[in-house]
Amino acid sequence: MPDAQIPEEKLTVVKYLANFAVKPMFRTPVHKTPADHGIPExxxxxxxxxxxxxLEGWYVPAVGGESDKLIIMNHPMPMSRSGFTGHWGEPWSGVDDIEIDFVAHIAHLARAGYNVLxxxxxxxxxxxxxxxGICGIGRYEWRDCVGAKAYVDSDPKLSKMKLGLYxxxxGGNAQYEAMSRRPDMFENVLCMLSPLVVSMTSLMGEFAKLQGVSEYMEQMDFEQKKLGGFTNAEMTPHDFAGAVKVPTFVVQVKDDAWTTQEDGQKTFDLLGTNEKEMFWIEGTTRRFDGYNYFGEHPERMVAWFDKYMN
Known part of the structure; x- marks a missing residue:
């Protein structure tokens, strides 16, 4: 059992972190559309x-005419398909005060000849x-990955397209588990881009250090279970990475203040494919800068999909 003698001020912090781990404290709105990046349709x-x-989403055809290539794209917690609104202030800025723009990524892909769901x-x-309202960091969300693939498979047009995953x-943790649970569904996937997958033991452990409560990780797990969620050790891509058989491009922020290089490297090492690459984003300690990277520097993203889908 966790320590019943934990000081009240420490317990308050632990409960706050536990709530963050298992239950998004707010929704991030869909704050942009493809039109904001000049995508006409x-x-x-x-x-x-x-x-x-x-589930709700967009289908964005390739600019200049629908192609035969489709990328299914999902997102991190607590974001949306359009990104994150930290620049709007509270409550979002309490996590990070920057904007994340995933629509920029979609626009780059659409202009490169990819349809995007x-x-x-x-x-x-x-x-x-x-x-x-519980987020399982993949443990429930794998069902959404299966639903998206089933939607594509049931559509007369989309089902005939060459398929990649972003x-x-x-969303990456979820995709790994979906591949573990339903391997047959994903046999026709040609490749995957997999940025910033993370084990919650690593992420929440770093948060606990920053908040001065690292000695109370057992209490944090207890609070997460009380909320109806999973323990940190139960929320990891490591348990399912071996089921990833498709060529996979893993991306991490090298000096991420919120996690460890060891966690990202272990995920990469456990992937069940020999066709894999790792890219470390350098020059920042901010995890959220990593989410914006391909919106600002699309070359590696496009080149990866081109390698396997052209």
């Missing part, structure tokens, strides 16, 4: 997760609520 789409949770995970953006952070 897209359509709103809706489909169901594997467990029936209603981008969607909001459950309990995020405009998608439906599920599991009491699976980020929580």
């Amino acid at each position: 897209w359509q709103d789409i809706t489909f169901q997760s594997d467990d029936g949770t209603p 981008a969607y909001d995970l459950r309990n995020h953006g405009n998608s439906g609520a599920a599991n009491g 699976s980020q952070c929580t």
Whole structure:
């Protein structure tokens, strides 16, 4: 059992961190559309997760004419398909005060000849609520990855396209588990871009150090279970990385203040494919700078998909 003698002021911090780990304290709105980046055409789409949770997204055809190449794109917690609104102030700036613009990534891909299906995970953006609002950092959200793939497979046009995945952070953890649970569904995936997947033991351990409560990780797990969530050790891509058989490009922030290089390297090492590359983003300690990287520097992103999908 956790330490019953934890000081009250420390317990308050631990409970705050536990809540952050398992239950997004707010939703990030879909604050931009493809039009904000000059993309003339897209359509709103809706489909169901594997467990029936209603999900919302966009289908963005390639600029200059729909192509035969499709990328399914998801996002981190607590963001949406359009990114993050830290620049709007509280409550978002309490996590980080910058804007993250995933629509910029979509626009680069669309201009490079890719159709993009981008969607909001459950309990995020405009998608439906599920599991009491709990985020499993992949442990529930894998069902959304399965739902997105089922939507593509059931569409007469989309199902004939060459397929790649852009699976980020929580969405990447979810995609690894989806591949573990439903390997047959993903056999036709040609490649995956996998930025900033993370183990919560690493992430929350670093948060605890920054907040001066690192000796109370057992208490944090206890508080997370009380909230209806998972322990930190249960929320990791390591348990499912071996099921990833497709060529995979892993991206991490090298000096990320919120996690460790060892965690990112272990995820990469455990991938069940020999066709894999690792790229370390340098020059920043801010994790959220990593999420913006391909919006500002799309060359590696486009080159990876071109290598396997052209």
